[in-house]
Amino acid sequence: MDKVPVRRARRAAPAAALPPAPADYHPALLLGSVFVIATCGLIYELIAGTLASYLLGDSVTQFSTIIGAYLFSMGIGSWLSRYLGGSLLRWFIRLEIMVGIVGGFSAPLLFVLFEYVTSFRLILYALVSLTGVLVGLEIPLLMRILENRFEFKDLVSRVFTFDYIGALLASLIFPLVLVPQLGLIRTSLLFGALNVVVAGVALYRFPETRPFRRSLAGGLVVSLLALVVCFGYAERIQTYTEGMAFQDQVIYSKSTTYQRIVLTKNQRELRLFLNGNLQFSSLDEYRYHEALVHPAMQALPQARRVLVLGGGDGLAVRELLKYPQLQSIRLVDLDAGMTRLFRQNEMLLGLNKRALLHPKVEVINGDAYQWVRHDTARYNCIVVDFPDPGNYSIGKLYSVAFYRELEKRLAPGGWVVVQSTSPYVARQSFWCVNHTLQAAGFTTLPYHCYVPSFGEWGFVMAGRNAHWRPDAGPLPPGLRYITPATIRDMRFFPPDMSEIPTEVNQLNNQALVRYFEDDWGPYVH
Numbered sequence: 001m002d003k004v005p006v007r008r009a010r011r012a013a014p015a016a017a018l019p020p021a022p023a024d025y026h027p028a029l030l031l032g033s034v035f036v037i038a039t040c041g042l043i044y045e046l047i048a049g050t051l052a053s054y055l056l057g058d059s060v061t062q063f064s065t066i067i068g069a070y071l072f073s074m075g076i077g078s079w080l081s082r083y084l085g086g087s088l089l090r091w092f093i094r095l096e097i098m099v100g101i102v103g104g105f106s107a108p109l110l111f112v113l114f115e116y117v118t119s120f121r122l123i124l125y126a127l128v129s130l131t132g133v134l135v136g137l138e139i140p141l142l143m144r145i146l147e148n149r150f151e152f153k154d155l156v157s158r159v160f161t162f163d164y165i166g167a168l169l170a171s172l173i174f175p176l177v178l179v180p181q182l183g184l185i186r187t188s189l190l191f192g193a194l195n196v197v198v199a200g201v202a203l204y205r206f207p208e209t210r211p212f213r214r215s216l217a218g219g220l221v222v223s224l225l226a227l228v229v230c231f232g233y234a235e236r237i238q239t240y241t242e243g244m245a246f247q248d249q250v251i252y253s254k255s256t257t258y259q260r261i262v263l264t265k266n267q268r269e270l271r272l273f274l275n276g277n278l279q280f281s282s283l284d285e286y287r288y289h290e291a292l293v294h295p296a297m298q299a300l301p302q303a304r305r306v307l308v309l310g311g312g313d314g315l316a317v318r319e320l321l322k323y324p325q326l327q328s329i330r331l332v333d334l335d336a337g338m339t340r341l342f343r344q345n346e347m348l349l350g351l352n353k354r355a356l357l358h359p360k361v362e363v364i365n366g367d368a369y370q371w372v373r374h375d376t377a378r379y380n381c382i383v384v385d386f387p388d389p390g391n392y393s394i395g396k397l398y399s400v401a402f403y404r405e406l407e408k409r410l411a412p413g414g415w416v417v418v419q420s421t422s423p424y425v426a427r428q429s430f431w432c433v434n435h436t437l438q439a440a441g442f443t444t445l446p447y448h449c450y451v452p453s454f455g456e457w458g459f460v461m462a463g464r465n466a467h468w469r470p471d472a473g474p475l476p477p478g479l480r481y482i483t484p485a486t487i488r489d490m491r492f493f494p495p496d497m498s499e500i501p502t503e504v505n506q507l508n509n510q511a512l513v514r515y516f517e518d519d520w521g522p523y524v525h
Contacts, residue, residue: 029205030146033198034139034159037096038166040191041135044103045070046174047188048128051107053391054184054260054275055114056121060392060513069125070132077136081144084137088145089208093216095141096199097223099134104192104227106131107184108234111241139163175257180337183255185238189231196224245276252345256337263348270347271453272313274387281453282351285315288457290482291449291490293319294475296381296415296461298487301325301473303380307409309368309397310419311385312338314352317361320383321353322476329361330377336365369402378411384418388516389429389505395513398433399505403440407464416442416462423448423497424456426519432502432512437462439504447490448497449481456497 045067052062084091106127114120139159146155178187200220203209209216230237242250248264248271255261262273270282280288293316297303304327308316312333320329333339342348343356343363356363364371368386384406389395396402398418406416418437423430423446434446442462451457461468475482493499505512 029201030142031158031162033202034142034162035166036194036198037099037135037138038163039170040099040103040195041074041138042167042170043174043178043187043191044106044131044135045128046170047107047184048110048124048131050179051110051184052124055110061517065125066128069128073129073132074136077133077138078140080133081137081140084141087208087212088141089202089206090212090216092138092141092145093199093203093209093220095134095137096195096202097216097220099131099138100192100195100199100227101223102127102134103131103195104189105230107188108230108237108241111185111238112244115241115244179255180257183234183238186231186234189227189234193224193227193231196220196227200224246271246273252341254337254341256335258335258337261338261341270351277387277390278453279387280313280315284452287449287451287481288454289315289319290479291447291451291457292316292385292417292419292459293383294479294482295447295459295487295490296383296417297323297473298475299469299472300380300413300415303414304328305377305379305411306330306381306383307332307377307379308383308385309333309372310387311383312342313348314339314342314355316383316385317355317358318352321355321358321360322478326360329358330364330379331356331361332364332366332368332371334365334367339363339365369396369405372402372405372409375409377409378414379409380411380414382406382410382414382416384416386419388421388426388520389512390516390520392510392513395505395510395516396507398436398512399507399510400436400440401507403437403442403462407441410464412465414463415468418460418462420446420458420460421516421519422454422456423458423493425523426516427497427500428502428515429512429519430458430497431499432505432515433458434460434499435502436505436512445491446493446499447487448493449486449490 048070049063049066052066056062110124110127113123117123143155143159146159150158174187182190203213203216203220238253239250242253242262246262246264248266250262251265252263253261259274260276264271264273268283272279297320302325303323304325306320306326306329308320308329308331310333311317311331312335317329317331320326331339339356342352349357355361386397387394389398410416418433420433421429430446434444437444437460442464445461445468446458447461448456448458471484475484502515503509503511
């Protein structure tokens, strides 16, 4: 007879273990805060990785080390949360203000310090670690605040559901919306302000905060005001930092989904920089682009169709249009922001002679690797003008697998020509490109030329069962650098640039990226 009441008491125990919630308590509001702070936390991580890749190069290494340091610091923050006692809401509000300040001002601070300090990496990782520790405190603290409002299994599932959804949102909107529309500085300040807003909502929506509202309200308002003001001046901050980074006047700067485009100008020249790396100078780019295009085209007097991969500035296309026999030129470049700029800006249209607007030219924006795999056309000449292989996403475009796809697109007797970095500064990298083309079944003809803005620069021509005849056809009139004698001279490599053994660049080893890091590492800021 006594067993039934005992059994009922045991069933009732879990419900009795949860103390009644205050009438004004809003657990849904705190769960919504989980979503916001999770989004902010991942945004700060992405900003740090992107900014490091912009300023230091090698995006894979930068993102890997940034993510590792950030997650490790979050773990430290989670462990430290056990020592927070007293009013947990008070700690939460303080924490959100601190995260907003540190995370929000991280991008402008790092941009400004980059040109002033010699130990930039130390400051970068210190700031990443501090942000990670603060973000790592957030979720454990919120779970402690909510632990008496839900059963443990419900608490864990709800908190981490909102956390992961916030992370998903951040990963989608960061590359697609925030970077191209706001840029890194405004994005950083915006999400810093969101953290402070979360603190403000918690401060004024929960009755438990009344005893300390006045003491925290001042810091909250000042922090939010500072972030909003800096957001308004973000363009000036960016202009100031780029003015320090570049010797000449910055006349155009924009972040696209894929890169930061900057144009500078002085009395003598116009320069294009992508992610801080010089792409060309208007003074001597003709040397590079004539060397890229004309040795292959002179050997193909019957060429009718040409494919250009990369080269969104239209300068290689400008050189190709000097051959009237060409019927079509198809250019595939990843960044629509790049090709749009060189199709609309009057100064740049004068430089590329309106090449991308020519009726023979078709411009396609897409990933070259995927596009080539699905293309069915064949081309007499393929001009590959990609950026240097400084990271794995570009390194795949210099791989055996990619070159085998190019071979399928090449008409019989046709030639591929590949921009192949400097055979003097990056000797391993240059010959790795050559050996990789050979491994894909091509016969190769490496050559190089001197471009004052870059020094010695290298190219590799590649064909299958093709015989190079430099005298097969005439060169177009009006060239400023290339002559038959120049072409012959470019094939000679002195001992300090001569061929050396290298690995072949495969998708699964990316040997070329490692060579490139070794070769160019001493020249990185």
